Amino acid sequence: xxxxxxxxxxxxxxxxxxxxxxxxxxxxxxxxxxxxxxxxxxxxxxxxxxxxxxxxxxxxxxxxxxxxxxxxxxxxxxxxxxxxxxxxxxxxxxxxxxxxxxxxxxxxxxxxxxxxxxxxxxxxxxxxxxxxxxxxxxxxxxxxxxxxxxxxxxxxxxxxxxxxxxxxxxxxxxxxxxxxxxxxxxxxxxxxxxxxxxxxxxxxxxxxxxxxxxxx
Amino acid sequence: xxxxxxxxxxxxxxxxxxxxxxxxxxxxxxxxxxxxxxxxxxxxxxxxxxxxxxxxxxxxxxxxxxxxxxxxxxxxxxxxxxxxxxxxxxxxxxxxxxxxxxxxxxxxxxxxxxxxxxxxxxxxxxxxxxxxxxxxxxxxxxxxxxxxxxxxxxxxxxxxxxxxxxxxxxxxxxxxxxxxxxxxxxxxxxxxxxxxxxxxxxxxxxxxxxxxxxxxxxxxx
Numbered sequence: 118x119x120x121x122x123x124x125x126x127x128x129x130x131x132x133x134x135x136x137x138x139x140x141x142x143x144x145x146x147x148x149x150x151x152x153x154x155x156x157x158x159x160x161x162x163x164x165x166x167x168x169x170x171x172x173x174x175x176x177x178x179x180x181x182x183x184x185x186x187x188x189x190x191x192x193x194x195x196x197x198x199x200x201x202x203x204x205x206x207x208x209x210x211x212x213x214x215x216x217x218x219x220x221x222x223x224x225x226x227x228x229x230x231x232x233x234x235x236x237x238x239x240x241x242x243x244x245x246x247x248x249x250x251x252x253x254x255x256x257x258x259x260x261x262x263x264x265x266x267x268x269x270x271x272x273x274x275x276x277x278x279x280x281x282x283x284x285x286x287x288x289x290x291x292x293x294x295x296x297x298x299x300x301x302x303x304x305x306x307x308x309x310x311x312x313x314x315x316x317x318x319x320x321x322x323x324x325x326x327x328x329x330x331x332x333x
Numbered sequence: 334x335x336x337x338x339x340x341x342x343x344x345x346x347x348x349x350x351x352x353x354x355x356x357x358x359x360x361x362x363x364x365x366x367x368x369x370x371x372x373x374x375x376x377x378x379x380x381x382x383x384x385x386x387x388x389x390x391x392x393x394x395x396x397x398x399x400x401x402x403x404x405x406x407x408x409x410x411x412x413x414x415x416x417x418x419x420x421x422x423x424x425x426x427x428x429x430x431x432x433x434x435x436x437x438x439x440x441x442x443x444x445x446x447x448x449x450x451x452x453x454x455x456x457x458x459x460x461x462x463x464x465x466x467x468x469x470x471x472x473x474x475x476x477x478x479x480x481x482x483x484x485x486x487x488x489x490x491x492x493x494x495x496x497x498x499x500x501x502x503x504x505x506x507x508x509x510x511x512x513x514x515x516x517x518x519x520x521x522x523x524x525x526x527x528x529x530x531x532x533x534x535x536x537x538x539x540x541x542x543x544x545x546x547x548x549x550x551x552x553x554x
Contacts, residue, residue, distance in 0.1 A: 178533040180497035182508055186515070187525040194521045195336045268399060275401035279501065286404060293411070300416045303408040307400045314399035 122301060125292040132288025133309060139202075139274045139284060143209045144267055150210065151217020156247070158218055159225050169218060176215035181273050184208045189280050205277035209270065216266055224259035225251060261325035268314040275310070285309065342518040343527050346510075350524075353510030354531055360428060360506060361493040367432035368492075369485075372439025377469065379440065380447050390440065397437035402498050406430050410502045427499040435492050442488065446481035447473060482550060486543035490536055507531060 158169040176184065188208040192199055199207065228251055236246040278287035289306040293299050343350075379390045397405070410426040413419070421429075450473050458468040500509035511528040515521050 175529070175533065178494075178536045179529050180494040180508065180532065182497040182500065183511065183525065183528055183532065186508070186512065187529070190515055190521045191525055194519075272399075272401040275403050278403070286401065289404075290407070297415075300408075300412040303404065303412040307396070307404055307408065310401055310404065311396060311399045315395060318399065 121296045121298060122292075122305065125296070128292065129285065129288050129306075132283055132285040135283060136271070136274050136285040137313075139206060139209070139277060139282075140267070140271045142206050143213050143270045143274070146206070146210045147213035147217050147270075148263075150214040152221060154214065155218045155221030155225075158222055160243075173215040173218045176211055177219075181209070181212050182276055182279075184212055185276055185280070201280045202277075202282055205280050205282055209273050209277070212273065213266070213270055216269070217263065220259055220262050220266065221255070223262075224255040227258050228254050257328040261321050261328065264324060265318055265321040268317045271310065271314055271317070336522065338523055339520060340523050340527070342520045343514060343523050346514050346518065349505075349510035349513055350507060350528065350531060353505060353507035354535060356504070357493060357496040357499075357506040357508075358535070360424070360431065360496045360499060360504070361489065363428050364431035364496075365435050365489050365492055367428070368435030368439050371432065371436030372443050373474075375436070375440045376443035376447055379444055394437045394440050397434055402430075402434060402495055403501060405434060406498055406502060423499075423502045423504050427496075427502060427504050431492060431495065431499075434495070435488060438488055439485070442481050442484045443477065446477040446484075449480050450476045479550060482543075482547045486540065486547065489543065490539050493536065493539065494532065 154169050154172070157165045158173070161169070185205060185208040188211070189201065189204040192204060232250055232254065233246055236250040241249065274284060275286040277284055278290065281287070283291070285306060289302050293302050296302070375390050375393075379387055382390070406427060409430045410423060413426075414421075454472055454476060455468060458472040463471065496506050497508035499506050500512060503509065505513075507528060511524050514524040518524075
């Protein structure tokens with residue numbers, strides 16, 4: 118049994134690398150998209166605010182699995198052909214973007230109004246207010262939940278196995294298909310996911326404590 | 334593009350979606366009911382236990398929270414029967430998984446709720462001569478419930494969405510119904526539009542109903 122697992126290790130490692138690659142892409146892309154949309158939600162004109170609000174509430178109101186199937190099966194039907202890998206990344210990124218929007222909104226809302234009023238009073242432009250006053254303070258509120266949310270991206274990436282992408286989850290299922298050693302392999306896989314995510318949530322807790330103070 | 338929406342086939346098979354939605358709700362309700370029991374027992378135990386028990390409960394919570402739900406679903410449905418002599422249906426297997434899953438999240442919710450019960454209330458309970466058991470039932474749990482109710486509603490709504498994962502072991506809930514229509518009629522965009530609307534409407538209806546319950550519970554007695 119252990120011999121079979123040892124034999125499958127390189128294959129599982131490839132799957133694990135793909136899991137990390139998908140998670141990394143999703144985290145980076147959603148951070149960019151989420152910050153842009155989040156700024157639109159907080160500071161944008163009414164139509165932009167409404168559009169982002171509807172986007173975020175819709176995406177967060179449906180299961181990720183439905184979103185993945187929608188993107189994967191729906192896009193080719195309307196004539197957009199993406200590789201299954203990119204369809205999966207797109208769906209997970211949409212989901213994560215909605216989360217980042219909410220983290221950003223919460224972080225910015227936690228900054229007292231007096232801060233941006235003071236910045237206006239000394240004549241800073243909108244961009245300067247964001248860059249020098251709001252974002253440096255909001256960053257401390259944003260970082261811990263965001264890092265904690267990275268674990269959601271890693272966990273969510275396991276769903277791409279349903280599109281036939283050989284991530285860690287799918288690699289485990291394939292090895293089980295050959296060896297019939299279901300229990301040891303699932304536990305092995307669970308421990309790998311656990312190790313990654315526990316490290317991330319530990320980092321998040323440390324940062325939260327680090328940023329617990331408020332500098333006034 | 335050139336894609337023409339045609340919902341006729343969706344309505345013809347709508348029973349698959351409607352039945353699926355009801356099953357999703359049923360799975361979520363049964364799972365959270367069991368999850369609440371697990372969460373309550375472990376949370377009460379945790380706050381009064383020694384280091385070893387605390388360690389074990391914390392290990393359970395951290396393990397479940399850091400592993401993808403789909404892996405847990407596979408583990409219980411395909412993995413567990415190979416090592417224990419048990420026979421169960423996919424539905425039972427999923428409910429057990431989701432109950433253990435929600436239990437882990439609820440331990441945290443209830444534990445922080447218990448810690449938020451004001452010290453003075455317990456002292457007052459002691460002062461009027463309540464036994465520790467009476468203090469738990471009549472003082473700590475009701476106060477804790479009021480504090481944790483919003484978090485409990487949120488957990489329930491996210492569990493309702495998590496029931497979609499049951500489709501991977503062929504439990505005929507809403508997402509499974511959507512896939513069935515997807516593969517059998519190829520009205521792909523239509524079916525996912527309808528299913529998205531169904532998840533959204535149900536989710537917001539639940540949220541609205543649970544907020545009403547919270548408000549009633551806050552003001553009553």
